[in-house]
Amino acid sequence: MAALAQAFAPYRRYLNSTMLTIGIAVVVALFVSVRYGPFALINSLVLGGMWALIAAGLALMFGVMNIPNFAQGEFFMVGSFTAYFVYSAINNALGKNPPSALAALAPFVGIAAAIGVGAIVGVLVEKLLFAPLRKRTRENWVLNAFLLTAGLAVVMTNGAQIIFGTSFRGITRYWDVDPIQILGVNVSVDRLVSLAIALVTIALFWLFLSRTQTGRAMRAVAQDEVGAQMQGIDLGRIYLLTVALTCALAALAGGTLLFMFPAYPTTGIKALYVSWYVLILAGLGNVGGAIIGGFMVALLQTLTTYFVGEAWQDVVPIVIIVLILLFKPSGLFGSGVKGIWEQ
Amino acid sequence: METTEKNVTVSARVPSLFTWIWNFMGFSWVGVAVFAIFAVLPLIPPFNREDLVRWQIGAALLGAQAIAFDFTAGYIGIVNFGFAAFVGLGGYVSALLAVRFGVSPWIGMFVGAFASGLLGFLTGALTLRLRGIFAAVMTWFVGLALLGLTRNLTDLTRGALGLNVPALLETSSNLPYYYIIFVMMLITLLVLRAIVRSHIGLAFRAIGQNVEAARASGVNPTYYRVLNFTISCAFAGWLGSFYAHFYGILTPDVMATGKTVEVLADAYIGGRMSLWGGAVAAYPFVFFLEWLRTSLSQFAGLNLVIYGLSLILVMIYYPGGLAEAYHALERRLRKDKQ
Amino acid sequence: MLELDSINASYDFLQVLWDVSLTVREDEFVALIGPNGAGKTTTLRTIAGLLKPSAGHIKYRGQQIQGLLPHEIHRLGISFVSETMNLFPSMSVYENLLLGAYTVPDKKAKLRSLDFVFELFPRLHERRNQMAGTLSGGERKMLALGRGLMSSPSLLLVDEPSLGLAPMLTASVFEALQTLHAKGMTILLVEQNVNSTLRITNRGYVLEHGRIVMQGPSAELKSNSYVQKAYLGV
Numbered sequence: 001m002a003a004l005a006q007a008f009a010p011y012r013r014y015l016n017s018t019m020l021t022i023g024i025a026v027v028v029a030l031f032v033s034v035r036y037g038p039f040a041l042i043n044s045l046v047l048g049g050m051w052a053l054i055a056a057g058l059a060l061m062f063g064v065m066n067i068p069n070f071a072q073g074e075f076f077m078v079g080s081f082t083a084y085f086v087y088s089a090i091n092n093a094l095g096k097n098p099p100s101a102l103a104a105l106a107p108f109v110g111i112a113a114a115i116g117v118g119a120i121v122g123v124l125v126e127k128l129l130f131a132p133l134r135k136r137t138r139e140n141w142v143l144n145a146f147l148l149t150a151g152l153a154v155v156m157t158n159g160a161q162i163i164f165g166t167s168f169r170g171i172t173r174y175w176d177v178d179p180i181q182i183l184g185v186n187v188s189v190d191r192l193v194s195l196a197i198a199l200v201t202i203a204l205f206w207l208f209l210s211r212t213q214t215g216r217a218m219r220a221v222a223q224d225e226v227g228a229q230m231q232g233i234d235l236g237r238i239y240l241l242t243v244a245l246t247c248a249l250a251a252l253a254g255g256t257l258l259f260m261f262p263a264y265p266t267t268g269i270k271a272l273y274v275s276w277y278v279l280i281l282a283g284l285g286n287v288g289g290a291i292i293g294g295f296m297v298a299l300l301q302t303l304t305t306y307f308v309g310e311a312w313q314d315v316v317p318i319v320i321i322v323l324i325l326l327f328k329p330s331g332l333f334g335s336g337v338k339g340i341w342e343q
Numbered sequence: 344m345e346t347t348e349k350n351v352t353v354s355a356r357v358p359s360l361f362t363w364i365w366n367f368m369g370f371s372w373v374g375v376a377v378f379a380i381f382a383v384l385p386l387i388p389p390f391n392r393e394d395l396v397r398w399q400i401g402a403a404l405l406g407a408q409a410i411a412f413d414f415t416a417g418y419i420g421i422v423n424f425g426f427a428a429f430v431g432l433g434g435y436v437s438a439l440l441a442v443r444f445g446v447s448p449w450i451g452m453f454v455g456a457f458a459s460g461l462l463g464f465l466t467g468a469l470t471l472r473l474r475g476i477f478a479a480v481m482t483w484f485v486g487l488a489l490l491g492l493t494r495n496l497t498d499l500t501r502g503a504l505g506l507n508v509p510a511l512l513e514t515s516s517n518l519p520y521y522y523i524i525f526v527m528m529l530i531t532l533l534v535l536r537a538i539v540r541s542h543i544g545l546a547f548r549a550i551g552q553n554v555e556a557a558r559a560s561g562v563n564p565t566y567y568r569v570l571n572f573t574i575s576c577a578f579a580g581w582l583g584s585f586y587a588h589f590y591g592i593l594t595p596d597v598m599a600t601g602k603t604v605e606v607l608a609d610a611y612i613g614g615r616m617s618l619w620g621g622a623v624a625a626y627p628f629v630f631f632l633e634w635l636r637t638s639l640s641q642f643a644g645l646n647l648v649i650y651g652l653s654l655i656l657v658m659i660y661y662p663g664g665l666a667e668a669y670h671a672l673e674r675r676l677r678k679d680k681q
Numbered sequence: 682m683l684e685l686d687s688i689n690a691s692y693d694f695l696q697v698l699w700d701v702s703l704t705v706r707e708d709e710f711v712a713l714i715g716p717n718g719a720g721k722t723t724t725l726r727t728i729a730g731l732l733k734p735s736a737g738h739i740k741y742r743g744q745q746i747q748g749l750l751p752h753e754i755h756r757l758g759i760s761f762v763s764e765t766m767n768l769f770p771s772m773s774v775y776e777n778l779l780l781g782a783y784t785v786p787d788k789k790a791k792l793r794s795l796d797f798v799f800e801l802f803p804r805l806h807e808r809r810n811q812m813a814g815t816l817s818g819g820e821r822k823m824l825a826l827g828r829g830l831m832s833s834p835s836l837l838l839v840d841e842p843s844l845g846l847a848p849m850l851t852a853s854v855f856e857a858l859q860t861l862h863a864k865g866m867t868i869l870l871v872e873q874n875v876n877s878t879l880r881i882t883n884r885g886y887v888l889e890h891g892r893i894v895m896q897g898p899s900a901e902l903k904s905n906s907y908v909q910k911a912y913l914g915v
Contacts, residue, residue, distance in 0.1 A: 068476050133659045142476050143422065147611065148658045150604050154651030157601075158644035166643075213783060220769050220780050226731065227767030232755035232784035232832065265644075273487060280480055315491035318484045322469065325481065 025296050028303065036306055039185045044302040045295070046191045049198025050253040052294025054271050055278035056205060057246035059290040062279070063222040064242045066142055067130065070149040072250050073272025074156035078121055079114035079251025080263035081160070084169050086113040087258070107174035111197070111255040118251025119244040125152065126243040131236075153272075160265040170262025190259045197256050201249070202291055209287065218242060250275075274301075277317050281324065368536055377623060378529070385521050396517040400524055402629035404586060407528035409610040409621025411578040414535050416607070417616035418544065419571050420551035421470065422479040425486020426579060427602035429459040432489060433580025434587035434597060435500060438508040441588070448511050452584035456577045462489075463576025467569035483600065490598040503594055511588040520589050527585060528622060531578050536618055538574070547571055601647075608654040614666025624665045628653075682707045682867055683728070683759075683836060688737035688747075690720075690727050697723045699891045700737070705836070705869050710862045712878045712899060713871045714912065715888035721871040722764055724888065725838045728869075729761035730754040741836070756784055760834035764841040764871075766825040770814030774805055774824055777813050781831030790833070798827040801857055819850040826857065837861070837868045844873065855881055875912040879903040 033041035054072060061069050087110030094102055129148055137144070175193070179186040209215040220228040221238045229235060250271065254261075261267055278297050282289030300320065301313040308316065381403075385396045408430060416422045423429075433455030440446035440454060466485050470478040494502050512519055538544055549557035550564045557564055587593050596602075606621075609628060613620025632646040639645055657664055663671075683705040690698040697720045705711045713721050726732045728739060730751035739747040746754055755761070769777050778798060782791045799806035802823045808816065813824060822842055829837060839858065843851040851874065859881050862868055872878040879885060879899040887895040887908065895902065902908050 068480070129655065129659070136659055137662070143420075143479075144658055144662065146476060146479065147422070147607070148655055151608065151651040151654035151658065154601065154604055154608075155648050155655070158647040158651065161644040162642050162648065213779070216772070216776060216780055217783060219772065223769040223771055224767045226751075226763070227769060228780075229731070229751035230729065230755060230761050230763065230767060231780050231828070232752045233780075234750075234752045276480060276483075280477070280484075309495075311495045312491070315488050315495070318488040318491070322481070322484060322488075325473070325477075326469070 048295035048298030054275040055290040057249035067145040071153040073268025075247040075250035076254035076271035077268035079254030083110040083255030114255030119248040122244040122247030406622035406625030418547040424483035428486035428489040428598040429579040430583035431598035433583030437584035455584040456581035459580025460577030467572030493595040614664030617666035620666035684740040712882040712885035720891040758835035762829035781828035
């Protein structure tokens with residue numbers, strides 16, 4: 001008996017709240033797929049991947065620049081609109097019976113455009129809003145930046161309303177092909193490609209942050225700004241890059257999910273509060289935690305939908321997060337998963 | 344010689360009640376004048392037009408909310424990002440009491456205040472272990488949860504279909520309503536100002552600046568934070584009832600985050616930690632925005648864009664807001680006098 | 682190489698440096714000593730660009746550098762090892778060092794610097810995968826110094842490397858600085874440990890209350906009666 005305990009001793013340190021939470025999540029995921037069929041699980045994964053991206057951007061911006069971005073949903077909206085207009089334009093140009101290769105590529109062009117426009121808008125926001133605020137005053141920075149992004153969100157939502165009107169601009173699907181059979185369930189190609197995009201992007205993003213000098217520089221700025229400057233890192237450039245990346249990630253999600261969430265001025269609201277749920281759940285500034293958290297919140301939402309009803313999927317996660325915060329104010333992974341850096 | 348001395352001593356030792364209140368509250372003649380103008384404004388043409396009176400009601404209501412909001416944001420340094428939900432809760436409670444039990448709105452508004460105050464008490468307690476931005480996001484989540492509940496409990500609230508609310512008064516004129524909300528705004532301002540200028544306000548400011556130092560000085564941050572939230576949210580609920588019984592219809596959208604941002608913008612443009620700033624700024628602001636909305640109606644939403652831009656510009660270029668500008672002007676004039 | 686000319690610096694409205702002038706020539710090892718709060722750290726921070734002087738000039742190899750941003754100054758070849766070290770706690774020793782070579786584009790040069798630092802501080806090599814936040818005080822100082830060397834700087838500014846270190850570690854830190862100087866590095870050293878400092882440096886400046894009150898060859902300063910009484914406890 002004692003020998004057995006000793007054999008497991010080196011694994012003891014993994015039995016902390018983080019692993020427990022992830023373990024529970026995995027069990028729940030399995031339960032969901034067994035009880036409600038794989039479609040529920042796949043849907044959770046698709047949404048989870050996107051929530052992970054949006055939340056990762058949010059965590060990045062908070063960690064590196066100490067800005068709680070209340071306009072993150074607006075960048076989702078920007079991506080949504082961009083993808084819609086670019087994709088529709090290409091579709092119209094291609095005509096009734098487009099060659100299948102081009103038709104298959106068109107959505108990617110739309111999504112790529114969404115990323116590009118998102119990054120550009122991010123750069124503008126940094127240059128026009130955050131840089132001047134930084135110059136003005138450093139005190140009360142977090143709160144002031146937060147309020148600034150709140151004002152930005154109002155401007156962007158209503159600006160979009162003025163320019164585009166309130167009508168929903170949606171597409172039924174990106175790829176006009178039959179759904180694929182997975183585990184006896186029909187899964188649309190759109191969903192599969194979204195999941196693939198999410199996973200690839202997460203992997204690239206993670207590699208960028210952990211393996212490249214620039215990614216390392218960003219993490220350095222998050223941990224010690226003065227130290228980073230002392231190594232010759234240009235803070236201004238890192239800020240620009242961070243904001244561009246954050247907004248690009250949200251826009252990517254918006255563009256990719258166009259088949260699920262049509263483009264209209266307030267489409268970003270859901271993305272906004274879901275990404276904030278994830279952030280609070282995972283611990284502010286914790287990018288790794290945000291990625292895992294994205295999937296967990298999606299799972300939670302799916303569970304709520306099946307157990308209680310779709311309308312409650314926004315209320316229940318909040319109650320759970322409030323409870324978690326009561327017992328662990330630093331967030332679920334605050335002191336557990338070290339992500340890339342911690343708060 | 345003796346007579347003069349005696350007179351001086353007597354008047355110094357026994358100031359009249361009026362002077363005492365004047366000094367304690369820190370009133371100024373300018374302030375009194377401004378609010379006097381607001382009081383008589385709807386009687387003066389062209390401001391006595393029914394639609395303009397409606398604007399003034401909107402201004403007073405927004406201003407009153409900004410006062411209650413600033414009570415928390417300016418003094419204990421926590422932005423109650425779910426504020427609109429507390430306003431809405433008061434409105435719904437009062438409305439439902441009237442609709443289902445025939446309770447008079449004049450009583451309902453205090454029940455609404457109580458309900459919001461209670462929720463404020465709980466929310467304040469919830470945010471105790473959290474600092475700055477965490478606390479703000481937590482209050483935001485409370486607001487979102489409330490919004491979700493209101494939307495989903497359609498048997499109770501009729502959700503997005505809207506709840507028809509009996510009016511406060513049996514009159515088709517807006518003018519009486521203006522005076523009701525104006526008095527409510529004054530009461531809010533006077534009560535909160537009195538609290539803020541008392542030792543309680545000192546405690547608020549202490550925990551707003553530095554919680555540890557406050558605790559070390561014997562100030563109990565828990566007690567004061569929860570107290571502040573409760574009071575602020577109670578007033579929010581009280582004002583929410585007016586909203587419900589004046590506009591006559593309630594939808595869950597009154598609790599939307601965007602509504603909180605409106606109040607927040609007004610409070611910050613008016614000047615944080617001033618209380619009166621939001622009230623005074625509300626009038627020109629609401630007038631300007633309503634004018635935009637009605638005259639440039641093809642650009643639906645332009646007024647809100649301007650609103651957001653104003654918040655951004657104030658945050659970057661003049662974070663002190665209207666109150667700071669006023670004090671700067673005051674100092675300038677005093678210097679010039681010397 | 683480095684010339685400070687009548688530098689005045691303040692933190693908000695409190696003036697800390699008053700007409701500070703000093704020079705550091707190529708290949709010199711110069712000391713800046715003085716009591717706590719004299720403004721020594723402020724001087725280094727001003728040179729490094731973390732603080733903008735309110736008056737005066739700083740010339741580096743003939744170029745005016747006051748007012749430049751810290752990362753620009755680093756790129757000119759001036760490396761600052763601060764007293765608070767400013768390490769990146771959630772990154773490994775290895776990653777911290779790599780970041781020290783952020784401005785070095787050539788991969789081979791980076792590896793060479795890495796080898797150099799690991800040779801100088803074998804302890805760092807042992808702990809190269811350990812998180813910087815979990816290192817001991819002495820190891821942190823070594824890492825900070827090592828990181829400062831990764832960019833092969835022409836001028837090294839070191840602020841109180843021995844502060845809080847056990848005597849044995851202090852000795853090894855000073856040894857390392859001596860070795861670096863012997864290899865041709867120009868160093869400006871701020872220290873409270875006056876004895877060892879004056880022993881290994883060429884020249885020294887004494888800063889008190891934000892003003893240079895004395896300067897000269899280190900040997901002379903060491904035998905100066907005032908210095909002996911005030912700083913050497915004689």
